[in-house]
Amino acid sequence: MITESITLEGEVYEIIYVNEDNGYTVCEIDVNGVLTVAVGHMPFLSPGESVKLTGTWITHTEYGRQLKVERIEKLLPQSVGAIYSYLASGVITGIGASTARRIVDRFGEDSLDVLRNTPQLLSEIKGISPRKAEAMSEAFILRQDAAETVMFFQQFGITPNLAMKIYKKYGFMAVDLVRDDPYALCENVQGIGFKTCDRIAASLGLPFDSRSRVKSGLRYALTEAAMNGHSCYPEEQLLDYAAKMLGCGRAVVDDCFSDALLMGKLIREDGLVYLPLYYNLEVSLASRVASLVKAKDEAEEGLGAAVDECAAADGIVLSAEQRDAVLTAASRKILVITGGPGTGKTTIMKCVLNLMRRKGLDVALCAPTGKAAKRLEEACGHEAKTIHRLLEVGAINDEEQRFSRCETNPLTADCIIVDEMSMVDLQLLEALLKAMKRGAGIVMAGDVDQLPSVGAGNVLGDIIESGVVPVIRLNTVFRQAEQSMIVVNAHRINDGEMPDLANNHSDFFFINRPDHQSAADVILDLVHSRLPKAYGYTMNDIQVLSPSKKGVAGVANLNAMLQERLNPAEKGKPEQKRGGLTFRKGDKVIQIKNNYSAEWTNPVEGTEGLGIFNGDIGEIVKIDRGDKLLTVEFDDGKLVHYDFASLDNLEPAYALTVTKSQGCEFKAVVIPVCGFAPMLMARNLLYTAITRARELVVLVGSPDAVARMVRNNRRSRRYTGLTAKLRLFGGQNETKA
Numbered sequence: 001m002i003t004e005s006i007t008l009e010g011e012v013y014e015i016i017y018v019n020e021d022n023g024y025t026v027c028e029i030d031v032n033g034v035l036t037v038a039v040g041h042m043p044f045l046s047p048g049e050s051v052k053l054t055g056t057w058i059t060h061t062e063y064g065r066q067l068k069v070e071r072i073e074k075l076l077p078q079s080v081g082a083i084y085s086y087l088a089s090g091v092i093t094g095i096g097a098s099t100a101r102r103i104v105d106r107f108g109e110d111s112l113d114v115l116r117n118t119p120q121l122l123s124e125i126k127g128i129s130p131r132k133a134e135a136m137s138e139a140f141i142l143r144q145d146a147a148e149t150v151m152f153f154q155q156f157g158i159t160p161n162l163a164m165k166i167y168k169k170y171g172f173m174a175v176d177l178v179r180d181d182p183y184a185l186c187e188n189v190q191g192i193g194f195k196t197c198d199r200i201a202a203s204l205g206l207p208f209d210s211r212s213r214v215k216s217g218l219r220y221a222l223t224e225a226a227m228n229g230h231s232c233y234p235e236e237q238l239l240d241y242a243a244k245m246l247g248c249g250r251a252v253v254d255d256c257f258s259d260a261l262l263m264g265k266l267i268r269e270d271g272l273v274y275l276p277l278y279y280n281l282e283v284s285l286a287s288r289v290a291s292l293v294k295a296k297d298e299a300e301e302g303l304g305a306a307v308d309e310c311a312a313a314d315g316i317v318l319s320a321e322q323r324d325a326v327l328t329a330a331s332r333k334i335l336v337i338t339g340g341p342g343t344g345k346t347t348i349m350k351c352v353l354n355l356m357r358r359k360g361l362d363v364a365l366c367a368p369t370g371k372a373a374k375r376l377e378e379a380c381g382h383e384a385k386t387i388h389r390l391l392e393v394g395a396i397n398d399e400e401q402r403f404s405r406c407e408t409n410p411l412t413a414d415c416i417i418v419d420e421m422s423m424v425d426l427q428l429l430e431a432l433l434k435a436m437k438r439g440a441g442i443v444m445a446g447d448v449d450q451l452p453s454v455g456a457g458n459v460l461g462d463i464i465e466s467g468v469v470p471v472i473r474l475n476t477v478f479r480q481a482e483q484s485m486i487v488v489n490a491h492r493i494n495d496g497e498m499p500d501l502a503n504n505h506s507d508f509f510f511i512n513r514p515d516h517q518s519a520a521d522v523i524l525d526l527v528h529s530r531l532p533k534a535y536g537y538t539m540n541d542i543q544v545l546s547p548s549k550k551g552v553a554g555v556a557n558l559n560a561m562l563q564e565r566l567n568p569a570e571k572g573k574p575e576q577k578r579g580g581l582t583f584r585k586g587d588k589v590i591q592i593k594n595n596y597s598a599e600w601t602n603p604v605e606g607t608e609g610l611g612i613f614n615g616d617i618g619e620i621v622k623i624d625r626g627d628k629l630l631t632v633e634f635d636d637g638k639l640v641h642y643d644f645a646s647l648d649n650l651e652p653a654y655a656l657t658v659t660k661s662q663g664c665e666f667k668a669v670v671i672p673v674c675g676f677a678p679m680l681m682a683r684n685l686l687y688t689a690i691t692r693a694r695e696l697v698v699l700v701g702s703p704d705a706v707a708r709m710v711r712n713n714r715r716s717r718r719y720t721g722l723t724a725k726l727r728l729f730g731g732q733n734e735t736k737a
């Protein structure tokens with residue numbers, strides 16, 4: 001059911017509640033003698049003001065029918081009574097009820113015009129000095145300018161909340177400054193991007209080849225590159241792309257590029273161009289890694305015996321390469337451990353943990369995602385946290401984070417062990433190293449052959465490639481793991497060999513369905529019926545992973561099919577539509593962007609906090625249409641409330657892209673392997689998908705498609721400069737093989 005917008009005009013009768021930070025207001029509006037409750041972002045609203053409100057009707061479970069305001073237009077009060085109510089409300093500094101009465105008695109319907117344009121006339125009233133009259137006029141103008149700023153930006157689709165940010169940044173000059181250069185918003189106001197600025201500029205009739213637009217476009221191109229994993233981009237490719245994107249000639253792009261370099265808005269090094277943020281992150285990270293590499297070797301007499309004694313006490317039998325890893329971790333300040341499934345990374349981390357604790361040291365375990373941290377905790381028998389939680393993440397706003405743990409407030413841990421390092425991006429590792437106390441060490445474990453991080457950088461790969469950091473490469477698959485065809489076939493794929501598709505095994509199956517529709521139909525049957533009946537799996541135990549978002553066997557279509565089969569619409573089951581998607585109570589969903597200010601509670605643990613992150617998976621447990629709230633319970637027990645306007649943070653999660661599944665582990669994984677776009681038919685993508693399964697893998701597709709993925713070892717290149725900086729700061733090659 002689509003709710004139609006309605007427009008009401010009336011006078012503000014009473015302000016019930018207002019949040020001064022963002023202008024969220026609850027008020028009563030007098031509409032032709034009938035009081036109506038209105039809620040929404042309506043900054044600088046005062047009793048007596050005339051307003052035109054556009055919004056939709058909602059029914060609050062406790063407070064009843066309300067107008068949820070989506071757009072507001074302020075109309076200065078016209079009648080003498082309305083003008084008096086407005087001035088007497090106290091919103092104008094220096095004007096109270098008695099002063100308001102004198103002003104209105106003297107100037108009547110012209111009172112507001114006098115207050116704005118001829119304030120000197122106010123000094124004719126007894127008790128109002130010329131100085132006081134000027135101050136009252138300035139306060140009135142300031143309030144009106146702020147309201148006009150909000151209304152000006154509404155026409156461009158900018159919410160009152162964002163408009164308030166703009167006003168706080170620029171003050172009364174906001175509208176004039178943005179008219180002159182709308183692209184300044186991209187750089188100075190968080191939450192406003194190039195496309196929004198471009199829309200404003202086009203509406204204002206600014207030329208498409210203005211220098212401000214081109215400079216902003218260059219920064220936007222690099223921001224897009226960062227969203228695709230690049231921390232920098234080759235100069236010529238960047239300039240060509242920017243010229244094409246902006247519809248400008250190369251000459252003006254080259255000229256603006258030179259200006260941006262001179263102004264420090266962009267940085268060029270070795271033919272690569274950076275946004276300052278990512279350049280500084282690479283420099284900081286390389287410097288900190290180099291300091292750890294160069295730290296004094298702490299090898300102590302009898303360390304080997306201590307390692308053997310610790311392993312024996314815990315019932316662990318270490319291979320030679322595992323023992324070498326533990327010794328290196330105990331004697332060096334930084335170590336990378338890399339290897340595929342079944343090669344013993346977890347065993348090493350557990351042994352390092354126990355050895356350090358025997359020595360009386362404080363050890364922190366962490367991983368990029370909640371699921372990975374939980375898996376690490378279960379394997380090691382020691383508390384593990386997400387990296388964000390370890391660093392005590394807080395929020396500046398929805399899109400900006402801050403960490404309480406930093407250089408001035410370091411972590412207490414003597415040693416930090418990080419799992420799933422392939423997922424860790426440039427910004428997160430730099431923050432973690434920055435938060436380490438002096439003398440602490442770090443052990444980083446991960447599979448370098450998996451897909452790289454979603455965020456900018458190729459951190460694990462770059463660190464290994466640099467040859468500066470000690471690296472232990474695990475190649476031996478242990479006997480217990482050799483019994484798993486998931487592990488065996490994953491290693492075959494990683495080595496460029498075909499997995500065994502001819503024989504179905506207890507944990508690895510292949511179903512030959514060469515066309516997309518028949519593959520999708522089989523996947524639907526597997527998830528809905530066959531796997532639950534055969535293995536007792538629930539919806540949350542089974543994860544469909546597709547290489548592609550698009551197509552019949554892509555994520556979007558599979559989610560629609562699976563939702564209809566697993567959680568169909570029923571009378572009495574609440575649902576909410578948003579952006580072409582239907583969210584239904586009982587749906588499996590995923591958070592698709594970091595939201596650092598999202599509030600969560602964990603009723604079981606009795607805890608609460610801030611921050612929900614890209615990749616967190618949960619289930620919709622409640623939809624309250626009265627309050628317009630949807631509640632998700634995430635896998636780690638956190639409850640988060642979403643208002644209907646913020647549902648673009650969520651997507652269905654019955655099927656996920658392989659990239660979205662990084663750091664997760666599921667009991668069973670079902671993977672369509674059909675003829676997708678060439679760039680998706682890659683070996684590391686298939687390898688990553690298979691290694692997400694703990695108990696069962698089912699491939700559905702054609703042997704030819706599997707063979708094409710196995711043969712294609714071309715990886716999407718990530719442009720970074722970290723390897724070069726690590727070598728520059730680290731000096732000599734100290735790789736350990």
